Amino acid sequence: NDCPEIQKKINEVAYKKNSLEELFLSYYNCTGSGIKFHKKTEKTVVEFGALAGASLTILKFGGTNSFNLSADYSPSVNFTAGLFMDVIIPRSRGRWSVCNELIYSSYKVSGQHDDYVNANNYTIVYTTLGYGYLKMNNMARYRFPVGKFFLYGNAGISNGVAIHETNYSKTESTFYSQTNYTEGKALGYTRKYEIGFNLGVGARYKKFSLEMRYEWGNGMSSYLYLISRTHRFYTFLTYRF
DSSP, rough: OOOOOHHHHHOOOOOHHHHHHHHHHHHHHHHHHOSSSOOOEEEEEEEEEEEEEEEEEEEEEESSSSSSOOOOOOOEEEEEEEEEEEETTTTTTTTEEEEEEEEEEEEEEEEEEEEEEEEEEEEEEEEEEEEEEEEEEEEEEEEEETTEEEEEEEEEEEEEEEEEEEEEEEEEETTTTTEEEEOEEEEEOOEEEEEEEEEEEEEEEEEEEEEEEEEEEESBBOOOOOEEEEEEEEEEEEEEE
C-alpha cells in the first residue's frame, strides 16, 4: 500500500533468486526504507594455477589374443606437468568445485615373453611400448577445512591424445642350431585416444597443494580380443596464481 507502483512488478516477478531480489530492492527504493540485511549474490570464483610432479605407470594386457604381449612390463616413472582451472561452485561455502586440467603425461615400458618348448626349440619376444599424451582431466572436487589446511578429494574422467609413440618388437626364434631375428611393430593397429578415470586425495595450504592420484586408462590396443590397461599413480605439487 505504501508503494502503488510495486504491484505491477509483483505480477511480473519470476520465482527466481535474481528476480525476487530485484523486487525487494525496488520496494525499498520506492518507500525510502533502509535495508537492514542484504545478502549479496555469490559469484562464481575461478582459480588458475600450475602443477608438476611424477607418474608411475603399469601396463597390462589381457584377452584371448595377448600371446606375444603377455609379459611383466617394468613400471615406468616419468615427469608430468600442466595447468589447471578450478571453478568454485556458488552457494557451496567454497567446498565444491569443478577442476579442469591440461597436462602432459608419458610412459615407456619394456618386457619379454618366452615361448619355451625345449632347449633346442624356443622363441623370445622383446617388446618396448611408450606413449606421450596431452590429457584433459575434468573432475568434481570437494574440500573441507582442517585447521590451517584444506583436505580434498576429487574424481572424474581423463581424455588423452597421443602425440608420440614407441611401438617396437623383436622376436628371437631358435630351432636347434639356427636362430632367426625379426623386428617390427608390437601392435599393428593402435588407438591414439585414451579415456580414463581419476580418483585422488590431497591437502592444500594457502596457495600450495600436494595430491596423490590414481588413474585407470584403456590403453592403446584397438583390437577386439586384445585388452590393454594402464594404471597410473601420480604425485602432484600445485601452485595457485
